[in-house]
Amino acid sequence: MNKTAPRSKAATHDRIVDAAARAIRRSGYHGTGVADIMKAAGLTHGGFYAHFPSRDAMLAEAADRAGSDAVVLMERVAATVPPQQALQAMMRAYLSDTHVKSIETGCATAALGSEMPRQAPEVRRAATRRIKEMIDLVFRHMNDQAPPAAYERALVAVSTMVGALVLARAVDDAGLSEALRDAALNHFIQAA
Template structure:
């Protein structure tokens, strides 16, 4: 019995992994149950052993994407001063690697424009993901002594999401790289991170 449960959980995770990769790149409309299950090497009918509906799948995928993104970012910025960690957070989030690999990156630049059309539960979870990520930035800003860290974090988050979305839309590789570099540089200057890390 435990082995059966473990196998079922592994299968569920495989479906979520495939769906998350698709959703980050082409949005929720790109997730067709039949094609998804085929991609995961499973039968169409097996889908309902793991999810009540397509909307249930989408809500779970949203959760998974934010959990993965948060864990990945935090694992890469665990060391250093608060200024160094926030600076590295910006560098990783707005990296050219993230631009080229939306299937492995934060879902917000890819999905923010369609979040308002997500199923109700998925939209609520997407909103929770936004607030959680914003809270991470706000905590750093508060530790660095910034006034009204929550409002500033909201502005920083919006700029990062917008910068990445625009960079991915650009057809010229050099321009896309330059746009991300400019955003990284200006954000750090605005937050005083260029001074903090230089004196660290």
């Protein structure tokens, strides 16, 4: 057997998951069809079951990938500044105008949070794992408080960031969008 076949199948699988991760953030879980994802990945619909046992299995991997993308981005942002500035840098990046406009590649929780309760358990499990990772990342950069208080503050910070981003994307008023994000950011900068 050709040794490139397993690598090729893995690369194809990865391409499908990447296309699905972008599609769910852009169109939501229910607005994302298998045929559209396969087409976006440059494949035929018929090849889907060679990679996934079900649509929910694909959506779980897509949710995991989309959540991972957000965590990786925040880790990269934190790595570019001194440790004491990491939390503020992550918040600025998360609440940036660029992130508001990047639904397809941005935070999956902000894009899909309201749909999550109606998803299959494996999809919710994948999303939950990545949300916990984001909370833990923020918690690790809470330099000013003891662990119980810092963890609670991390929960509030992530909830506020996600909520501010959801609202900033929802409104059709650019000034209000910016004001929502600025208010959330200023609240945490002043509290630090």
